[in-house]
Amino acid sequence: MGFFRYGLQGYVVIRVKGARLETFVNMANREGIVLSNVSRPVPDRLYCSVSVKDFRRLRPIIKSLRLAVEIRRRRGLPFLARRLFQHQALMVGIVAVGLLLYLASGFIWFINLDNVPPEVRVQVKAVLGQAGITTGVRSRGIEVRELERLLLTELESLSWAAVEIRGTALFVEAVLRTSFEEKRDQPCHLVAAKSGVVDSLITFAGLPVVRKGQTVQAGDVLISGVVPLDYFGPEVYNNENVAPGPDSLLGRAGRWGYLFADGLVQALTWYDAAAEVRYASQQRERTGRQTCAYYLGLGERTLALGRKVSPYVEFETEEQTWYWPLPWRLGEIRLVRLVYRELQTVQIKIEPEEAKLEALRLARAKIRAQLPPEATILDEQIRFLTEDGRVRAEVLVSAREDIGLHRRVAVGEPPPANWEGFVIND
Amino acid sequence: MRSIHRKGLISGASKLLDLPEEVVLNLPKVTVVAGVQVIIENHLGIILYQPDCLRIRARGGELRLEGQRLSIASISATEIVVDGRVSSLAFPSFAAQKEEK
Incomplete structure (x- = not known):
């Protein structure tokens, strides 16, 4: 029984009792009545399904053949609907629950700030509150792009924000401004991030205190954020309120000015790694x-x-x-x-040659893990050592890379000891 | 005798024109699905229906289906769909006619 043909209009399962059952089927057939699921478990009984409409048309046939008919089951949508209408409270409940779910799905029930850095969560919540976004607000009227713009304009510490509505939850994602931008308003030295030999030095602001070819250790000051004020001339030196040129002073103490030192310092650096492989x-x-x-x-x-x-x-x-x-x-x-x-x-x-290659591959991989991606490899030296069933590859790589790193200076701190003899904007 | 003659004529014409014989002669067309379902088109009604035997009238003779738990999934003016475990399908009267010819 096809659902659309019979389920929608309803059908009945009947039991027909009598002697001339084949004739019953043939007569029904001649009248254009479609019988289905016809079975005859015992000789004088026949079960079949027939649509409600056709069942009425069966009556004359049944009468003429003197058969006994009994409706065994009523199936399909009309009967289901009638049964449901008899339980009105249940119907009301179903409709009410459906309606409630539909209505409830139109509101924001959760505000998720998991992807907001913890230090700004309170502020983000406050901004959302200002915009009228709290739990229980209708999700339809929320302008997501507008909300993102509001978060970025209200909270300067954010560099990016995204708002998304998924079902009944509002997800906020935000990223803090990188620390570099933040530090620009603090006096800073540019120091060496790692040891090496200075290869080139370009100063944007501050007093360079190293020269090309000089060996520096990690932590050494490269460009000083503490500068003697006389470099700026008497108009700055004598006047507390004047900011000198483009390198604006962030503080002064005695004859020292404090600024955010910046520049590009490339240095030659070395990396070594070794790896062993057994034959x-x-x-x-x-x-x-x-x-x-x-x-x-x-x-x-x-x-x-x-x-x-x-x-x-x-x-x-x-x-x-x-x-x-x-x-x-x-x-x-x-x-x-x-x-x-x-x-x-x-x-x-493993063949000794293969072992060598493998050891070299491992050692190079170790170096690659240490090497910053923007570094340029200048030279590579490889040495193999073979001893009792093992081959050891030693790799020494020299590279050129930017080693500058900003370190904060407190106003009042003395300049680096070796500042004398260097000039600003060399 | 005349009708047999006429039937032969129509049959020959339908073969010549490549037309399906069951349509032209209104003969029963039987489709069997691996012994679990049999579809009979162009039937003329049921002669006998029992769970193990089903005889169907068709133009030119009768069809005999034997098996177990045979049930008529649907019956309409043109088509009977029989479900169950069909063990044999025979056309006794059709075979007799052919021999006669």
Whole structure:
């Protein structure tokens, strides 16, 4: 029985009792009445389904053949609707719940600030409050782009903000301004981030206190944020209120002016790394066999489902977790699957040349991990050492990179000891 | 005798013109789905219906279906769909006619 053909208009399952049942089927057929699910479990009884409309047309046939008919079941939408109408309170309840859900889905019930840095959460909440965004507000009228703009204009410490409405939750995401921009209003030295030999030096602001070719240690001042005021001439030196030129002073103490020193200092730096590879080594490999253990968790509690421990002696474990959040912030249900994969120890023999290449690859990878991405590699020296079944690769890399790093200076602090003999804007 | 003659003529013409014979001659067309469903088109009614046997009248003879738990999934003026475990399907009167010819 097709749902659309019969389910919508309703059908009945009838039992026909009598002798001439084949004739009944044929007569119905001749009248254009469609019978379906016809079965005849015993010789004098026939069960079939017929649409409500056709059932009425069956009456004359039944009468003429002197059959007994009984309706066994009523199926389809009209009967379901009638049954539901008999339970009016239930209907009202269903409609009310549906309506309530529909209405409730149009409001913001959660404001999620998880992706807002904790130091500005209170301010972000305050700005949202100013804009009238609180829990229980209608989500339809919220202009998301407008809200983002408001957050950025109201909170100068933010460099980016995003607001998104997902269902009944409002998600705010924000990023703080990078510390560099923040520090511009503080007197700073430019110091060496790592040891090296100064290769080039361009000063934007401040007093450079190193020269090209000079060896510097990590932490040494490269460009001083403390400058003698006489470099700016008498009009600055004598007048407390004048800011000198483009390098505006952020403070002064005695004959010293304090500013945000900035520049580009490139230095030659060195990195070394070593790696060893055995010609003959043991390695653990997966055998391909694995079993799983399942745990069900809610909050702190976990419940093991079936197997708990690994059946293998050597194995590795992988954990996969699925979460189903519960409504009303009740937490979430966790399903944890621990996959135990059996391992076996395999003896591996490598050709000495291959071992060398592998050791070199490992050592280079170690160097790459230390090297900042913008550094330029100038030279690479490689040395191999072979001893009792192992090959050791030693790699020394010289590179050129920017080593400048800002460090705050307190107003009143003396300048670096070696400042004399250097000039501003060299 | 005359009708057989005429039938042969129509049958020959339909073959010549590549027309489906069951349409031209109104013969029953039977579709079998792996012994679980049989669809009979162009039937003329039911002669006998029992759970293990179903005889269907058709132009030129009768069809006999045997099996277990046979039920008529639907029956309309042109088509009967039979469900159940069908073990055999026979056309006794059609076969007799052919021999006669």
